Amino acid sequence: MNSEIINLKISITITFVCTIVMVIFGYENTLLGYNADEFHVWQLITAHFVHYDVKHLITNMLALSLLLYLFPATFKFHLKAMVIAIILIDIYLYFSNVKYYVGYSGLLYVVPGMACYKLFQQKKYNHVVLMISILIFYLAIISPEYRQNQFLIWESLEQAHFLGFFSGILSEFTNRKLQLNSRSNLAFLQ
């Protein structure tokens, strides 16, 4: 199937899941978001699909669609990267002093992370440097500035974004290793 159609399907599925969660359970469902004071195991998964408000949901979903258009990924690899990101972000949430966390954007960053590793493999180092520079510039300068100028009750968790990006790289790295292993096994059998 055409990669663009697959990406469209991924984007629509995730948007649908997040919207359904919002419609059924409401925005600020303290039982679904990661809540350190009232912790439940399911929050480790549901927190990533709950949003503070409609604006929060729309911006995340729009960014996901644009990222998937810019950096196409196969469904299988995207799902794997998402699982790694969920695990890493949850470990961070559990051991940090974060009281409450909701939002998809941590998982959003797996897409550029995967693309970054692919570009690295293709030896397009200029693209990799540009991508990492934009990421650092955004997360270190633009994002905190944006937070200061907005009337938000919460702050953006940059660590989750970095972990999402790192998960994308890690996922692509393991995919590459597995592909190489399977190729060498195939060569050995032949």
Added chain:
Amino acid sequence: MARLFLLISVFTLSSCAIFGEYRHRHTHTTSLVQFLYPQGKLPLEDKRNPILNLPLRVGLAFIPDRSSKQVISPVLKNTLLENVKASFGSKGYVNEIVVIPEMYLQTSQGFGTLEQIKNLYQLDVIALVSYDQMVNAKDNLLSLSYLTIVGAYIFPGTGYQVNTMIDMAVIDVDSRSILFRAAGTSSSKNQIVAEGYRSQAYRKRQNAEFELAMGQMQGNLIVELTKFEQRLGEKDPNDRIKVKHRKGYTGGSVSLFLLCLLFCMALFKFKYEFRNN
């Protein structure tokens, strides 16, 4: 002798009704200023600027009615506070709203009491509801029938009017200042009842008027909350109210800047692909 007895009975039982038009006024007031400064003295401390830790924990209470006769039923008060709670509840910067029982404020007054309540419930701000209700009663010609005693239960000879004003002030206890306020009023036209049912009718009407004023106040509260939200959103450096985010409340989001950047990149890619095809 019997006639004299009848005459005395008529005079005594009909009370003042026979001395012409009867006017009466009842007032029930709970004053915010009186509650906050019971001795009328102002504190000597320096005024601090309010600092709000978002999301807020809000306490909601009625200023207790200190008169011996409580007009508004406590059940109604509680229901109305729950309605106000719903108006606050939809706001993202409000984390929790606690309805404070009236008896907690019954015995003592002043900011000291509010501070105790604030610490007890771990609140940031307290919204206090005060009210002023006035009932003006006036007899008409039919009130002459009250002379017959039976007439007092049959003929509607007393007209009355109820005016109610409810005010809600949201107070930052730490800085001892009002953040914003919302008010609601209601006024009923002359209602006419028989003297025998007057007190029942008054109470019923008073409660109904109270409910109406509270409804109007709730509408105004939504407007005031939106204004307050806008004011905080503007982040004016000269604004005396400062906002802080409560530590640990985090989320994953993308800014408008990143969205624009991604959109430009996507547009560029689309154009490139379109040209190549």
